[in-house]
Amino acid sequence: MLLVLGFAFGWNNSGLTTGNLSNLTSYNLALALTVGGVFAGLLVLGGSMSSSIIGKMVSSSIPFSAVVAGVIVSVSLLIALTLLHLPVSLSNCVVGSFIGAALASHSSVNVEGVVKIVGSWIAAPILCALVTILTYEIVVKFESRAALSTISLANRMLLVISVFYVSFALGANNIGVIVSFARTSSIAGSPFLLELAVFVSTASGMILFGKSIAKVVGDRIVGLGQIKTLSAMLGSAIITTIFTALSVPVSLTQVVIGGMIGAGIAHRPSVVNRKELMNLIGGWAFATMVSVGLGFGLAYLIG
Numbered sequence: 001m002l003l004v005l006g007f008a009f010g011w012n013n014s015g016l017t018t019g020n021l022s023n024l025t026s027y028n029l030a031l032a033l034t035v036g037g038v039f040a041g042l043l044v045l046g047g048s049m050s051s052s053i054i055g056k057m058v059s060s061s062i063p064f065s066a067v068v069a070g071v072i073v074s075v076s077l078l079i080a081l082t083l084l085h086l087p088v089s090l091s092n093c094v095v096g097s098f099i100g101a102a103l104a105s106h107s108s109v110n111v112e113g114v115v116k117i118v119g120s121w122i123a124a125p126i127l128c129a130l131v132t133i134l135t136y137e138i139v140v141k142f143e144s145r146a147a148l149s150t151i152s153l154a155n156r157m158l159l160v161i162s163v164f165y166v167s168f169a170l171g172a173n174n175i176g177v178i179v180s181f182a183r184t185s186s187i188a189g190s191p192f193l194l195e196l197a198v199f200v201s202t203a204s205g206m207i208l209f210g211k212s213i214a215k216v217v218g219d220r221i222v223g224l225g226q227i228k229t230l231s232a233m234l235g236s237a238i239i240t241t242i243f244t245a246l247s248v249p250v251s252l253t254q255v256v257i258g259g260m261i262g263a264g265i266a267h268r269p270s271v272v273n274r275k276e277l278m279n280l281i282g283g284w285a286f287a288t289m290v291s292v293g294l295g296f297g298l299a300y301l302i303g
Contacts, residue, residue: 001071003201006178008078009090010038010205013170013253033160035203037167042175042195044168045244049176052249053094057113058102066098066105067181069299073097076294077287082209089251089284090174091117096288100295105303120248121284124239125258132235132262139227155226162233169240170252175202177249228266232259254284 054060054067074093095117102109143151179198236252236259243250257280 001068001075002178002182003197005071005075005078006175006198006201007205008075008082009174009178010202010207011209012078012082012205013090013174029160030163031206033164034167034170035206037164038171038175038202038206039199041168041171041173042179042199043171045172046176046179046195048244048247049173049249050180052177052180052247053098054181056247057095057110057117058098059108059110062098062102062107063105063303065303066101066107066299069104069302070094070098070101070295071181073100073291073294073298077291081283081287084283089121089253089287090177091121091249091251092284092287093291094177094249096291097295100292100297101299104296104299116248120243121251121254124243124250125254125261128232128235128239128255128258129262129265131238132231132259133266135234136228136231136263136266139231143227152226155230159226159230159233162230162237165237166233166240166252166256169237169244171199173240173244173250174252175199176244228263229260231266232256232263235259235262251284253280 051060054062074090074097077093077097078090095114099109099114143154146154175198179195182194233256236256239255239259240250240252
């Protein structure tokens with residue numbers, strides 16, 4: 001089931017990076033950078049998320065049946081919303097479903113841990129937008145003194161690096177959360193083999209079906225040029241890395257889109273599709289609320 005979760009996550013979230021490169025380079029190159037960055041992040045920092053959900057948010061003694069219920073609900077919601085071409089957050093689905101499952105199984109829920117995670121969903125996009133605006137101003141001032149050919153080449157190279165960095169954070173934070181369920185439930189064999197299996201399933205989702213989500217992020221939400229896209233990616237990578245260091249399962253979907261909005265308003269005119277943005281916000285709220293109820297119901301039935 002964790003492999004299915006990884007597949008659904010890769011399918012849904014690859015657009016966060018490939019979508020931002022879709023208008024600047026080939027999709028295959030963007031996909032290769034994303035897959036490589038995710039693998040590197042999972043191997044290097046994935047272990048820091050080992051107790052971010054089970055341990056810090058819900059009791060480490062949560063029954064195995066409740067863990068199964070939480071994972072099943074997370075998978076189902078990710079697939080359902082992905083079929084609707086909505087880049088939903090893994091953390092929205094997982095946090096809601098595990099809270100519901102813990103309540104149904106009479107396991108304790110750490111209110112402080114929940115508040116910290118939900119607070120990150122609010123704070124991270126805002127912080128990313130601010131960092132993006134600052135980054136944009138710095139890059140513009142620096143490049144105002146350079147030749148156009150130099151600027152274009154530098155932007156493309158930095159954007160490639162930034163997308164790899166964001167993918168690295170994605171692997172460390174979000175895929176690290178997926179792997180943590182097996183580790184904390186004592187169902188893992190070799191940690192490396194587990195990480196490799198989850199990575200392969202995630203990469204498969206990205207490769208086979210990620211292109212449709214890339215179009216949502218790259219074309220339909222915010223239209224950005226090279227410098228703005230670079231600034232948004234750098235801002236997203238910085239904020240996600242900070243929250244990963246704090247072992248907080250941040251919503252990378254919200255962070256990246258927060259950065260894109262920040263880039264969109266950094267310099268007029270702003271090109272933000274408000275309708276698509278509101279659809280995304282509604283999807284995040286819907287996924288969280290529904291996952292609590294579904295997690296509770298399923299854990300109650302199989303508990």
